[in-house]
Amino acid sequence: MALDLYLTLKLVATIIVVYFSSNWIIANVIFPLTRDLSDVSLLEQASISAVRKDNETAHYRNFLIPSNFPLTTGLNIALGYKFRNGNFGDVWNAILTNSDKNFIRFSNDSNKKYNLQEINSLAKLISKKHFSGNEYKQVGITVNISSLYGFIISLATMMATIRQGDVIPHFLSSVPRQKVDDLDVLVIDSWKSFKLLNGSLSWYKLLIVCDTLANKPHDLNSEIKVVCWDELVEDCKFDDNTFEYSSSDDKADDFKSFAYITSPSNETTCFAQMNLVSSIAAFFKIFPIGKELTSDDELAVAGSFTRSSLSIQLWNKVFAVLLVGGSVSFVNNYALSVSQPTLLFTGSEDLTPIAEKMEDTSNSSLFKKITLSWSTTLLSEGIFSKIAQTSTENSSNSLNKLRCIFLGEIQAKSNTISSMKSSIPRMKKGIRSTLTTIQLNKIRALFGSRVVAELYFPYMIMGPLAATNYYDYRVISNSVESAVSFHGALCTSLEAKFVATDENEHLDISSRQGMLCIRGFTIGKPYERTRLDNAIQLSEKVGGGEGWMPMVGIFGLFGHDGCLYTYN
Amino acid sequence: MSFLTNLLFGGVKTSQDPTGLSGTTDPNILNSNSQSEPIVEGIFYPRTLSKYNGHDDEKIFIAIKGVVYDCTQGRQFYGPSGPYSNFAGHDASRGLALNSFDTDVVRDWDQAIDDLENLSEAEKNALDEWEQHFINKYPKIGTLVPEAGVNDK
Known part of the structure; x- marks a missing residue:
């Protein structure tokens, strides 16, 4: 009986010792060697x-x-012996230079991979064809950026911004219910949305409908220019894989605006090229x-x-x-x-x-x-x-x-x-x-x-x-x-x-x-x-x-x- | 709770309160941070300034034309054994105006603050240039004023 008690006590003591010693070894020897980041680093952030x-x-x-x-x-792009911050032009130029097998896939066509040559060709075509003059100031974008249309039109406007500086993308929370000054172009998702514009159509100089030509209403008799996606990108050759850009010596492009964004409470914020490149870095x-x-x-x-x-x-x-x-x-x-x-x-x-x-x-x-x-x-x-x-x-x-x-x-x-x-x-x-x-x-x-x-x-x-x-x-x-x-x-x-x-x-x-x-x-x-x-x-x-x-x-x-x- | 207990019974290790809101912050964390507790901007006397010479205190403060700058980042210049170490914790105005690092151009903490009255126009311009350099490079942290009974003229 006494021997059993002794053995039990011995067993309990052994378990306790093993438990605490293994705990100590794990906490003080194994974990410090296997942790991703030491506790000290986490306390000095x-x-x-x-x-x-x-x-x-x-x-x-x-x-x-x-x-x-x-x-x-x-x-920190080298400009002679100085550095400059850069802008969208530098970024897109470098992206195309480094592009190889990389691609972008969009939510509206998730099975197709668009290579950067195709993306660039589409964006450049829209930028040259529609935004190259001094006709427009802001391009209001209400289309989801995850779609091919939203992404390409945004990119085309950014290209135009850096080339001319007059036209700027304006990301909107919804289709405006009241006239927005300088918003000359509106991009909407479908002909269905187009029908809901009613009288507001006259606020714009150009309306881009991201829908097919086949769905275009036959009775469309608008005083303003209305183009759909198919018309926007027709004749695209998909063979342009360059975006030549070199900054002027005065770094003027680095100080241009990048985009406007309007919140649901209708307040607009202007983001500059500096904001873009700093957030990328x-x-x-x-x-x-x-x-x-x-x-x-x-x-x-x-x-x-x-x-x-x-x-x-x-x-x-x-x-x-x-x-x-x-x-x-x-x-x-x-x-x-x-x-x-x-x-x-x-x-x-x-x-x-x-x-x-x-x-x-x-x-x-x-x-x-x-x-x-x-x-x-x-x-x-x-x-x-x-x-x-x-x-x-x-x-x-x-x-x-x-x-x-x-x-x-x-x-x-x-x-x-x-x-x-x-x-x-x-x-x-x-x-x-x-x-x-x-x-x-x-x-x-x-x-x-x-x-x-x-x-x-x-x-x-x-x-x-x-x-x-x-x-x-x-x-x-x-x-x-x-x-x-x-x-x-x-x-x-x-x-x-x-x-x-x-x-x-x-x-x-x-x-x-x-x-x-x-x-x-x-x-x-x-x-x-x-x-x-x-x-x-x-x-x-x-x-x-x-x-x-x-x-x-x-x-x-x-x-x-x-x-x-x-x-x- | 220990790791093995957490592993067996499905618990997680809770880190020490990093905010101090619960009042249970590890004293080791508090102690390690108290050393780097920031100094409140304010008024310095030559006596209180002299402590911040990079040796008695890790921080290096230098006064120029009555304004105190935190030059801790320029330790290689103003810190112990640096070329301008005698400016640390002192009013460096006259030394910078004369472009001299001699010890006699820097007054001790128990002497009156230098009024810089006998500086020539060129020396004043040199001092202004140095002042601009400090304004651009180092944060301003306070002003240097005479201490009654210590720095009286």
């Missing part, structure tokens, strides 16, 4: 200025950009060493970001992938059976339902349930694994090559901010609009892919304001996440600070809390005179001048890890 003003936090930047070094401002810098963009990459763009009103956010990624010789696929939903992308850019509201479906599939089998649990446990320790990668009926093969998902999260107060109102609101607890860190890890586990969550203010900034690190899989406690949303480090072309406001005295500036102000090279300019004046006044009054743009109503803090957190 920002460059912080050494000094701050009394009512402000220090200036925070991405850790890749030390204080006093310039933010990411463009493509910043996108390249998201990738860590050894994981850079290559010609093997295929970017799938899915969901809400392909809508015309949000499309300004996809050009930087699309051009960056094409620049390295990669390919792009536009898809309506994440039904990617036709392609095996390596990168996916989509909105959180588009991906969440798919992730939920995949989780249900995982829960249907005990083995899959266990692997999902293990995978999320390992991720929280900083170890990435693909053991729980799940397939759904829509995505059986599509996940094989997927290496990173760019999950666009739109700030819920984006519209309020772009209105440039001068009154600072009191902070109110709102509804969380972004995914929690646990949800992000579940997506990583289910898709077997890294996830970079990006924070967007789509009508004010081109590209994200902040993005989580490629290797950041930390899980933040529920108590913290119920108060704040985690957004990762700032984008390399922007810097930020928080300022104290009289309306929100409970936010302690010495604890790095306050109202957000940003400065940098991807911020657009309000088009309307009143909003522009308001923005200048706001910058002086709240941001302290010097180019700082207050994000009115966005309250948050910088963590000890240098990351941006906003109050829910």
Whole structure:
């Protein structure tokens, strides 16, 4: 009896010792050697200025950009012994020079791969035939950019902008209900939409209907010029694979506008060529060493970001992938059976339902349930694994090559901010609009892919304001996440600070809390005179001048890890 | 909870609170960051400025014509054993005006602040050029004023 007790005690003691020692070895020896990124790096994600003003936090930047070094401002193209930032002309010229077997696939014809020669021929033809004179100022685009029509017409207008500078693409949320000054051309999706224009037809000089000639109404008797897609591209030879462009010595093209975008609340923002090239350069810098963009990459763009009103956010990624010789696929939903992308850019509201479906599939089998649990446990320790990668009926093969998902999260107060109102609101607890860190890890586990969550203010900034690190899989406690949303480090072309406001005295500036102000090279300019004046006044009054743009109503803090957190 | 417990019972490791909102932030994180806590822009006396010479404090502050600049990024010039190290933590106005690195052109913290009155026109112009260089290159972090009872004339 005594011997049994002794043996039992010995067994229990052995189990306890083995348990704790293996735990210690795993945590202190194995994990530090196998983690994608060390804990120390995750706690140092920002460059912080050494000094701050009394009512402000220090200036925070991405850790890749030390204080006093310039933010990411463009493509650094050599012009003699100097560098210039570049513009769309340089980008498209380089894309065509580097093009080989890469292609673009569109949502309206997902089985056909268009090579860049075909794309270029179509865009150049439209640009020369229709936008080469000084007749038009703005081309209003309401068509989805994921379609061949939307993409080509946008590209044609961008070509015309850089060649002449008079005509500019204007991405609209919907067909205008009131006359927009200088909007001379309108691009709509079908003859059905054409019929709904009624009296507004007379507002335009040219109407482009992205539909076939066969569907054209026979009784069309319009006073203005109306052309459909077939007429637009007739006689296209598809043999033009060049876009000759060389910048003038005065770099004048670098200062031209790139595009206008109108939000659903009818506010227009002007983005410059500088914004485009800076956001392209910043996108390249998201990738860590050894994981850079290559010609093997295929970017799938899915969901809400392909809508015309949000499309300004996809050009930087699309051009960056094409620049390295990669390919792009536009898809309506994440039904990617036709392609095996390596990168996916989509909105959180588009991906969440798919992730939920995949989780249900995982829960249907005990083995899959266990692997999902293990995978999320390992991720929280900083170890990435693909053991729980799940397939759904829509995505059986599509996940094989997927290496990173760019999950666009739109700030819920984006519209309020772009209105440039001068009154600072009191902070109110709102509804969380972004995914929690646990949800992000579940997506990583289910898709077997890294996830970079990006924070967007789509009508004010081109590209994200902040993005989580490629290797950041930390899980933040529920108590913290119920108060704040985690957004990762700032984008390399922007810097930020928080300022104290009289309306929100409970936010302690010495604890790095306050109202957000940003400065940098991807911020657009309000088009309307009143909003522009308001923005200048706001910058002086709240941001302290010097180019700082207050994000009115966005309250948050910088963590000890240098990351941006906003109050829910 | 430990890794094995999480693995067996389906938990996840929660990282230390990086925001400080929960009041449970790891003291190690707080300590490591407190060293780099930014200094609030404001008023400096020659006595308080002298500490920021790159040696007693890692940061390097230099005053020119009553304005203090953070020159920490120019450590190779102004830091210990740099060619202009005697300017660090001091009012460098006279030295820059005379283009001299001698120690006697830099006043100690317990002396009156240099009023630069006896500078020639050319020396004043040279100082203005240096001032412009500092404005363009380094962030302004405060002003230098005399401390009553210490820097009286």
